[in-house]
Amino acid sequence: MEITFIGAAREVTGSCHLLHVNGYTILLDCGMFQGKRSESAEKNKALPVPIPDIDAVVLSHAHIDHSGRLPFLIANGYSKTIWATAATRDLCAVMLADSAHIQEKDAEFLVRRKKEFVEPLYGMRHAVRTMELMVGLPYNKPFDVVPGVRGTYVDAGHILGSASVILDCTEGDITKRLVFSGDIGRSGLAIIRDPVSPPDADAVIMESTYGNRDHESVDGARAHLADVIRKTAARGGRILIPAFAVGRTQEMLYSLHSLLREGAIPSLPVYVDSPLAIDTTTVFQMHPETFDQSEDMVKRVKELFEFPLLKFTRDVEESKAINAARGPMIVIAASGMMEAGRILHHLANGASDPRNTILIVGFQAEHTLGRRIVERQPMLKIFGDEVPLRAQVEVINGYSAHADRTELNTWIDKVKAASPRLGPIWLVHGEPEVQDEYMASLTARGYSVTCPEPHSRVSF
Numbered sequence: 097m098e099i100t101f102i103g104a105a106r107e108v109t110g111s112c113h114l115l116h117v118n119g120y121t122i123l124l125d126c127g128m129f130q131g132k133r134s135e136s137a138e139k140n141k142a143l144p145v146p147i148p149d150i151d152a153v154v155l156s157h158a159h160i161d162h163s164g165r166l167p168f169l170i171a172n173g174y175s176k177t178i179w180a181t182a183a184t185r186d187l188c189a190v191m192l193a194d195s196a197h198i199q200e201k202d203a204e205f206l207v208r209r210k211k212e213f214v215e216p217l218y219g220m221r222h223a224v225r226t227m228e229l230m231v232g233l234p235y236n237k238p239f240d241v242v243p244g245v246r247g248t249y250v251d252a253g254h255i256l257g258s259a260s261v262i263l264d265c266t267e268g269d270i271t272k273r274l275v276f277s278g279d280i281g282r283s284g285l286a287i288i289r290d291p292v293s294p295p296d297a298d299a300v301i302m303e304s305t306y307g308n309r310d311h312e313s314v315d316g317a318r319a320h321l322a323d324v325i326r327k328t329a330a331r332g333g334r335i336l337i338p339a340f341a342v343g344r345t346q347e348m349l350y351s352l353h354s355l356l357r358e359g360a361i362p363s364l365p366v367y368v369d370s371p372l373a374i375d376t377t378t379v380f381q382m383h384p385e386t387f388d389q390s391e392d393m394v395k396r397v398k399e400l401f402e403f404p405l406l407k408f409t410r411d412v413e414e415s416k417a418i419n420a421a422r423g424p425m426i427v428i429a430a431s432g433m434m435e436a437g438r439i440l441h442h443l444a445n446g447a448s449d450p451r452n453t454i455l456i457v458g459f460q461a462e463h464t465l466g467r468r469i470v471e472r473q474p475m476l477k478i479f480g481d482e483v484p485l486r487a488q489v490e491v492i493n494g495y496s497a498h499a500d501r502t503e504l505n506t507w508i509d510k511v512k513a514a515s516p517r518l519g520p521i522w523l524v525h526g527e528p529e530v531q532d533e534y535m536a537s538l539t540a541r542g543y544s545v546t547c548p549e550p551h552s553r554v555s556f
């Protein structure tokens with residue numbers, strides 16, 4: 097039994113690992129590489145392995161850095177099963193269609209600029225075909241991935257539908273259990289349940305995004321959010337929140353809703369300016385079975401994503417009208433790392449106004465506009481124009497959907513406590529410096545840990 101690490105190896109994006117068991121090859125995730133444009137474009141164009149060699153795909157969750165290259169497999173002839181949870185499947189239906197649209201638009205743009213034909217990575221028909229191949233499953237129900245490999249999804253508590261995958265692998269009379277963590281969430285995140293630690297394992301592929309630091313608490317984050325809103329509103333400014341359309345947007349809405357109910361923030365116009373966020377909010381409403389019923393508002397409020405002065409703006413004219421509106425307001429728009437999407441218009445308009453606040457509530461990868469804003473660089477480049485950064489920049493890490501160091505430790509400690517024979521742990525999905533630090537701390541605590549390089553192969 098072997099694993100080849102392709103993506104999210106010594107980096108955060110492009111999650112993709114190959115599992116070789118019993119003569120079969122299974123892809124764990126097939127995500128998009130993000131970050132530096134030219135570099136990631138090259139990586140995104142490389143197939144992880146020849147298509148005929150792939151026997152099945154097991155998807156951990158719908159985030160594009162995990163699912164975004166599935167239609168690219170289809171564009172290259174893949175026609176076998178893609179396993180996912182039911183909510184992941186529904187999220188992928190809207191997210192992959194959106195991604196296909198972006199691929200097509202990007203290619204058109206390059207054609208105009210370079211005056212030569214550029215093939216999009218994939219198109220809408222490939223996203224549609226992906227959905228025909230994707231099977232949505234409940235949590236905790238074993239399924240046969242390929243002969244000799246039985247999978248079970250457990251709730252990873254990261255975003256709607258997110259899962260860690262238990263893979264029971266049999267070759268001859270030997271069975272070993274591999275656990276793929278997917279992205280591990282946090283306890284106490286709004287709406288969705290807390291992460292479930294998988295049972296005993298022989299080997300683990302584990303994410304390590306925040307392996308070197310702790311987040312502020314979820315409660316601390318709410319208080320911080322209320323404070324930022326009150327102060328910015330008092331200055332007459334706007335609160336611009338770049339947010340991933342899936343997960344973070346709904347979490348922000350839930351927080352705003354609950355703060356309003358408590359009277360902790362003034363009632364301001366709130367715009368969700370993202371067609372994708374509107375669609376993914378609908379998918380949330382379709383999956384109440386995944387909600388955390390121990391949360392007060394989940395139990396008591398029927399419409400979690402509706403409150404006074406909340407407006408979902410789908411069409412472009414409505415979106416433009418927001419810039420003309422006056423007075424304090426909250427604008428939530430994608431993309432989360434400010435690399436694309438309507439947030440760019442709001443930043444082009446609002447970043448130079450010192451009354452405004454750019455409120456960062458998500459991870460900002462290297463080489464993104466979001467990272468430059470977190471670093472408070474004085475001049476930003478938006479749509480090719482120089483825009484001075486004079487708005488306040490606030491960072492709330494408590495809204496991270498990723499486990500922090502303490503929560504990662506809790507997760508792996510529980511696996512270890514249940515595992516008499518826990519063998520290797522491979523850290524993935526983290527920046528190299530963070531991974532090295534986390535590897536050292538786990539090693540010091542008696543774990544056998546490595547950080548595989550891209551295209552390296554290990555056996556277990």
Ligand SMILES: [Zn+2]
Pocket residue numbers: 157159254279
């Ligand atoms: Zn994720």
Ligand SMILES: [Zn+2]
Pocket residue numbers: 108111159161162279525
């Ligand atoms: Zn991820």
